[in-house]
Amino acid sequence: MNIKSRDSKYLKGACMKYNLLEKTKVSELVNALKKKYRVVGPKEKENLFVYGDIEDAGEIRLEHKPPILSLKKYYLPQEEQLLAFKFKEVKAVPVEVKKENLVIFGAHTCDITGIICLDHASSIEPRDSNFHKRKKNVLIIGIECLRPCDEHATCVTMDTHNPKGGFDLMLTDAGNNYIVQVNSTEGENLINEYKFLFKESDAKSEDGLIKMRQEKEKWPRSLKVKTDDLKKTVDSGLKHKEWESVKARCVSCGNCTNVCPTCYCFDIKDDVDLNLNNGTRSRVWDSCQLKEFAEVAGGENFRKDRKSRQQHRLLRKFSFSVEKYNRFFCTGCGRCTRACMAKISLYETMNNLVKE
Amino acid sequence: MANDTVMEKEKKASLYEPVAGKIVSVRQMTETEKWFKIELEGKKELHHCPGQFVEVSLLGIGEAPISISSSPTQRGYFELCVRKAGKITTVLHGMNEGAEIGIRGPFGHGFPVDELKGKDLLFIAGGLGIAPLRSLINFVIDKRKDFGKVTILLGCKEPSQLLYKDEIEKWSKLTDVAFRCTVDRGAPDWKGNVGLITELIPGVDIDVKQTYSIVCGPPIMYKFVLVKLMEKNIPENQILLSLERRMKCGVGKCGHCQINKHYCCQDGPVFSYDKLKGLEGAL
CATH class of the missing domain: 3.40.50.80 (Nucleotide-binding domain of ferredoxin-NADP reductase (FNR) module)
Structure with a gap:
């Protein structure tokens, strides 16, 4: 097991515990959870998927492609109030994070990896307390992928296609049952609480798991660069002509960073109500792809062209994050490629960087 | 201190909460620069190191990172030299002696x-x-x-x-x-x-x-x-x-001031040249 989360909440794979959940009992489990928790999961929306509140267990689509936005919205909301104040006074009151017990039901391993990345970034001193307060109250029940989503996903190269921690329970399809891997004390408590829904696992099911995961290694790799060479490829490829093509196509819309499960940059903005009495200071998602992102008040812009901004994005995914957190900040989910209006593909860019 | 765990600290304070400061003196220095002398509430010390900066926080307007221009040997107050360049500094330029402003910081690594x-x-x-x-x-x-x-x-x-x-x-x-x-x-x-x-x-x-x-x-x-x-x-x-960068949050979270793996607001704004040499976009 190669769990890089420093969170002690998750058992580090020393003891693997498995249970079985009959597929017909999934609805019952979701409905039982709904009595105690806010349950969110992948749902269908206009031929795509979104993570949203589950009103009825039948809404959950365990077979899904990465939802439009990742799980990050539950940990770092698109807009989050930080302070409340009376306009023109100097004292402000911190806005407390609403305590809410949340169950995420049906997250893919790539998205769970995204939360591990955000955890690293938020744990650097001074810690981002809002992130950690939210995370403390989230239970993750993952669903293992048994086939690749599409050619845009690069999870095999990023080594995020198998469950490797960051979740409380992981469901793996095994015919009539789901094999349920327990990965935290909270996950175990949950199984104990709903014992009547689960069965003891058996050696045959667990052996099948290993075999199935070996098969997954044969999935096609659209990202041809070897995992070990990703950092070097970006670091040494900044002068490559491929960037001219990226620069010519990019429209600086910021879609790639908004949908990215590990992009956490934000802007801070003040809002004052119409009667000019009360106001709030909030942080809102921002994007390093927008022109004014690195611009200072005097007008100097440290990443003024689209090439330097796109390079910055890939450096943050494959290079700076390795130097700072010892891990990639790309989960291979493929969202940036799917969401790009200009058809800039992460894996094509990377593949071209290693060509002459 | 034993009780002051990380979680306890988090409960107590928000990274984004400014403290009150009062402008005790203002002077026009040039057409675009003003000099501000500021006292924190209760004449508290800022405890800065030369080279650090503060976020000047005007609730309802926003925040701007400003270098501290006085020496820590001067006690009971600190000084800022502010160029009128953006929204916040323009509002600040319109403020007079006695006006209250919010201050966060000091932030960053100053001179060694x-x-x-x-x-x-x-x-x-x-x-x-x-x-x-x-x-x-x-x-x-x-x-x-x-x-x-x-x-x-x-x-x-x-x-x-x-x-x-x-x-x-x-x-x-x-x-x-x-x-x-x-x-x-x-x-x-x-x-x-x-x-x-x-x-x-x-x-x-x-x-x-x-x-x-x-x-x-x-x-x-x-x-x-x-x-x-x-x-x-x-x-x-x-x-x-x-170095000057857009240090929006001051606490190494928002990403605006990033220079390669460094956050200017935390790892800088003072860097030795050997740390910056060869870093794309640093200089």
């Missing part, structure tokens, strides 16, 4: 004061770059015996843009500080030097073993100054640069 003790210091300030350097210059002057030779080179576009005129007058008269000033373009009543700041560097007598050069100015200045300092053979780790 202990490392500089006993060393010769060559200050090179261009334009508004004098604001953060003044904090260290006055600190050094107040503790003069702790440092070796001190040279200050100051430059700006034209005489009307010269900041801290009275103070510069005093520096120029100090016998234990070598002070030289230049303007890019002269004026009829200007009797001083005319020319770029880089032209002053070759004339400085430098002992490379123990000279630290401390540089702050507009981005374009660094490239030319660095060439001259390299010609003088000053080691790269003895060249300290204070």
